Amino acid sequence: MKQERYDTQRTIDRRTLVRRTGALAGTVALAGCTGTDGEDDENGADDGTDDDVEAVPEIVEVEDPPEAVYVPTHREQMRTLEPIEDGDVAIAPMLSYPHPFWIVAGGGEDSVERVDPEEGHGVHMMFTAWDRETGTVLPVDDGVQLRVFQDGEQVGSPLSPWTMISQEMGFHFGDNVSLPGDGSYAVEVELPALSTRKTGGLEDRLTEAASASFEFEYDEAFREEVVGGVEYLDEELWGERGALEPMDHGDHDHAGEADDHGHEEHSHDDEADDHGHEEHSHDDEDNHDHDGADDHSHGDHDDHEHGDENEHAHHEIPYSQLPPAEEYPGTLLREDGADGTEPTDDADLPRSGDAAVVATLLESESRLASDERYLLVSPRTPYNRVPLADATLAATVEHDDESGTDTVLEQTLDGEYGLHYGADVAAEPGDDVTVSFEAPPQVARHQGYETAFLEMESLELTVPEETE
Template sequence: MQDNDIDRRTVLALTGTTAGTLALAGCLGNGDDDDENGDEDDRTDENGDDAPADLWEPVEDPPDAVYVPTHRESMIMLESLDAGEYRIAPMLSYPHSFWTVAGSDVSRELPEDMSGVHMMFSLWDPETDTVLPANIGASIEVFYEGERVDQRDSWSMISQEMGFHFGDNVSLEEDGTYEVEVDLPALSARTTGDLEGRFTDDETVSFEFEYDQAFRDDVSDVTWIDEDEWGDRGALEPMDHGGHDEHGEHDEHGEHGNHDDEHGEHEHGEHDHHHVPYSQLPAVDAFPGTLLVEADGNGEPPAETDDLPRSGDAAVLATLLESDSRLAEDGRYLLVSPRTPYNRVPLPEMSLNATVERDGETVHDALDLEQTVDDEYGHHYGASLAEVEPGDTVTLEITAPPQIARHQGYETAFLEMDPIELTVPETQ
């Protein structure tokens, strides 16, 4: 069984050397150039060049669902910065794999080499403490001694420990001081409540960080999960973003239930630049209106995340708000809130529609639900329904799964997403 604490020298060797050296170090790196059978660990690509190495192997045959990954990552959190109406927190770790999604195709993105950083950013509204989980298309430029050494568009991502964020791997050839410039375009999603009409301007923010041996020492503190739990249904708890190198608690008994505590719901001063909110959606009982029930269920409204219907392992909450709701424009408002099943992380960039039927007749046909960020209900998809009654059937069809990148433990979930058939119950 793998030791729970990775050998620090192994990580430093991986993060502080070239890809050529990595080809000899092996994936978990026991310090030997040969494997247990005496064969050299030859990591080369199709051209015969040294291939980038990861710190871990993927879980063998993971479920098509959220699962416990192999390890917890370590990172350095820099001071949060203001950019217009945005607040942004830069975070840095060692380069590592993630998975991108295009349509229903999934691709593993390997680091170009291990000399560099995995650059991450959390973005939120400091007035309401609302994380802004939408594909904003932020671009990143990296400068060294006044010369631009990297430029790229970032990936929107979700991870179990960090929730929603954006970022990418960035190669760094030299030790020294690097300057990073992040361009933030206007928010693409509809905003409502106290967020309405805001985040309409492009903004730019810059910061510096030192890349050296001390940095590599700091990010080398990787903790391995018990190998017997790799691939189990469940998730790591959210990371404590309040300070450096704090990890969420993984249940030592292997029970990976819902983390329905109100993580991160605290009062923070306007100038608290060390607090970073976690993108956790409200619990089921925080949503008003009439909660829709599964058509083939027991007719009882869901009381907690475990009770919600699933599609592709996403837990999907759907509620009908009354016509006097601030979100309703014509009739009642259908609010659909897909989330990860344990940490309640939102699932942005889905294509979702709703069909309403009554007595075999279609009342609303494939009504598109608009991606929305609200300060009270968080990220969701919604539309007004001019006519809906108790007993109506509401079918949610996911025509495209979340088009966001995923860290380990999320890459096999939220892909094959079947329609969900719900019923409007009598007034609750």
């Protein structure tokens, strides 16, 4: 059944200001923070870390958030390092303060587990990986290895970062990494060959493992940048149905005003929106589609006095955004009992667990099909169109003669249509198609996504009588 989401949403039609954690003069005051910088140990010895800025900001969380995508209380700050290329793959490392995230194993509310960072020093280390030829962000499979070194000695044990989604970063992988204190660190990251089925411009490619090495400085300046740069949204937006816009890594200073919808304006006059809040209005949702990598590519950095670490003005980091519904070929399936019109944009798509779902039937002549029609199902986040990977989907086609066929939909990464689930099906005009979510997306989530995409009900769809 389609979710009646607009009855519970309101359009943000006023201008609001973001509250910064630091004073305007540049002095960062974070009362109640959980960091332990500069504290003496039990013997009275200083730990050698400057205590001017705490390691972790005080983050207020939304009480009783909806079982859907919602606006968090704040916008994070991060440092983006120079992308690294290895063969067909590019990898962009990003660093922020340690913060909670949620992992999913199985389905339902009981499958979600919150992961809190350890106390003390550390970073939240994130990576976006993409195919250099097509710009497609890669849903890196399990098997990523991460090692951190200081002065040639490995810090802790190797880590296996989690695949994650966030409103600002889209699909990426990352983890909290504990550090012994201030200093220079070297990182080695290894990505396995992509095992997901690949089609189109990705077919028979990305079959080799990739690796990247980089260095970063963890010090007071870093903490002032990422902790002191946290921005709190207007309290009336907290928990509202909606999402932050994708982050523009070229703009670390969001101290401007929002547009009338609380929606971030990546304008060319250096005025940035403070809310990054996507318009909720049904009528205006098309106006906020992010079509194409250039609209939200991660561009230039301000020089935060870190020289080479931020000198990548011409390196664009793609955001994992799927095409809008109208750009998919074939015939979009309708919900059972719909008014006879097919969806015209993502706002009209069927919903399951607050995920918007494109379900389209491609003719047998399609490059994705073999002998029969190809059913392409593309679940995505409802505002930024981030793909929902590592779910388990199946389809049941019921014919007029009351016979039916069950088909498992295979996760597929296509160079043109992005991540989706698909298979050949014997479906004809007038047939009913049930798309079942046997397991929700098994990806970790940042705040604002942790209550969505968990209880995913089946979708009852119909193949229109007239197909293309």
